[in-house]
Amino acid sequence: MYKILCRVFQVFMKVAMYMLPWYTPEIIEGSVSGSELISDMKKRDINRVLVVMGPHMLKRGLPLSMLENMAHMGIMYQVFDRITPDPTDAQVEDGVKLYNQIDGQGIVLFGGGSPMDCGKAIAARIARPSKSVKKLQGILRVHSRKRVPIMWAVPTTAGTGSETTMAAVITDRKTNRKKSINDVSIIPHICVFDASLTIGLPPDITAYTGMDALCHAVEAYTNSSYNTDLEDHMAQRSVKLIHDNILGAYSDGTNLFYRKNMQTAAFYAGRAFTRGCVGYVHAIGHAIGGLYKIPHGKTMAILLPHVMRAYGKNAEKKLADLSDICGLSTDCEIPVSEKSQLFINWIESVNRKMSIPSGFDCIKEKDIQIIVRWALEEANPLYPVPKVFGKNQIIAVIRKVMLDNSIHADFI
Ligand SMILES: [Fe+2]
Structure with missing residues (x-):
């Protein structure tokens, strides 16, 4: 009965999705x-902006020329960089104060997913000053795009897709629980792509962020019921780009061709999942990552093959499509189940080649119930997953990743 109710909710959501004012950010390509x-x-006619970025950006020098040019052109800016990898509600409030102090007219989101999410949450709070972050977390609680400050997203990683999504994940500083503000109003207005900003990313971050993007595309595509053909096509294109470029970007980080393609892949994956939603990889991963402070992309990479296997027949056809698109199963005589398996095997082989473990060695028995509760609360009934899981199915996935925690050293 519970699973039927989830599906009924999703039918209503699918109809609602058609009524939302979906927006794809305007793209500016070139050097920031x-x-x-x-x-x-x-x-x-914007002259005062808040620039939200991670704490090490200024030290790395990435935004310096952008800031110098802003000053030169008479644009007043205030840098806000007191942000942790999982931005908290307190950090959002600090950003709101700074924005109001300069009487800001817009926000530059410079960096990876954390500063982007923090900046989008600041924008949501500016639009709705009477609502706390907690009250804005959930679905469609910001409403008015007109009241949201204009946002320029400048990604310096290729993974979160936050530059094109309606989600801003913020952690409650008291409970460590991550929750998302989801509203089309906070999709950034403009995306500035400069692949050279991702050149200095170390291999592990390149691996984690790239696998996060893959996870977005695969979960959006296997869910599919909220998506239109446009988002399905974007997800397919993203998976193909990641298949062709992730190992190159990992092993040859200075190669602009691989970096540019991974940036494009992350953008398409972001646009696909912001409508199509993610699934249990993210729901379980947010709980595990929040509790044990594991990088988001790493939890995604570990969980992705396990969750796809747990979907069984319900995801086979879609995974077989992706296998074909990536050229893993060119022989059309191969059964769908085998093609699907080939695609999951490919994910595992990429993980191994990038030294990502196949499980977690930190999950404590006493935490399993809270992981299950948080995962179910996040995913059900909203995510149109291929197969609705109950408590026991989530526990089965967690046990699988607890048991299976060996690190393979099969380098490229
Ligand atoms: Fe993600």
């Missing part, structure tokens, strides 16, 4: 230190 970003601000 060049004139495109600043010209865009001037064109919109």
Whole structure:
């Protein structure tokens, strides 16, 4: 009965999805230190901006030329970089105060998923000053895009897709629980792509962020019921780009061709999952990652093959499509179940080649119930997953990743 109710809810959601004002950010390609970003601000008569970024960005020097050019062109900016890898509600409030102090007109989201999510949450709070972060977390609680400050997203990683999604994941500083603000109003207005910003990413971060993007595309595609053909096509294109480029970006990080393709893949994956939703990989992964402070992309990479196997026949056809698209199963005589298996095997082989373990050695028995509860609360009934899991199925996945925790050293 519970599973039927989830599916009924999803039918209503599917109809609601058609009524939402979906938005794909305008793309500006080129160098962020060049004139495109600043010209865009001037064109919109924006003269005071909050620049949200991670704490090490200034030390790495990535935004320096952008900031110098802003000052040169008379754009006043305030940098807000007191952000942890999992931004908290307290950090969002600090950002809101700074924005109000400068009487801001817009926000630049510079960095990976954390500063982007924090900046989007700041924008949500500016639009809805009377609502706390806690009250904004959930679905469609911001409402008015007109009241949301204009946002320029400048990704320096290729993974979260936050530059094109309606989600901002914020951690409650008291409970360590991650929850998302989900509203089309907080999709950034403009995306500035500069692949050279991702050149300095170390191999482990390249691996984690790339596998996060893969997870977005695969979960969105295997869910599919909220998506239109446009999002399905974006998910397919993203998986193919990741298949062709992730190991190159990992082993040859200075190669702009691989980096640019991974940035494009992350964007498409983000756009696909922001409508199509993610699934139990993210739901279980958010709980495990929040409790044990594991990088998001790493939890995604570990859980992805296990959850796809747990979906069984319900995801086989979609995974077989992806296997074909990646050229893993060119022989059309191969049964769908085998093609699906080939695709899951490919995910595991990529993990091994990038030294990502196949399980977690940190999950404590006493935490299993809370992981299950958080995962079910996040996923059900919202995510249109191929197979609705109950408590026992979530526990089975957790036990699988607890038991299976060997690290393979099969380097490229
Ligand atoms: Fe993710």
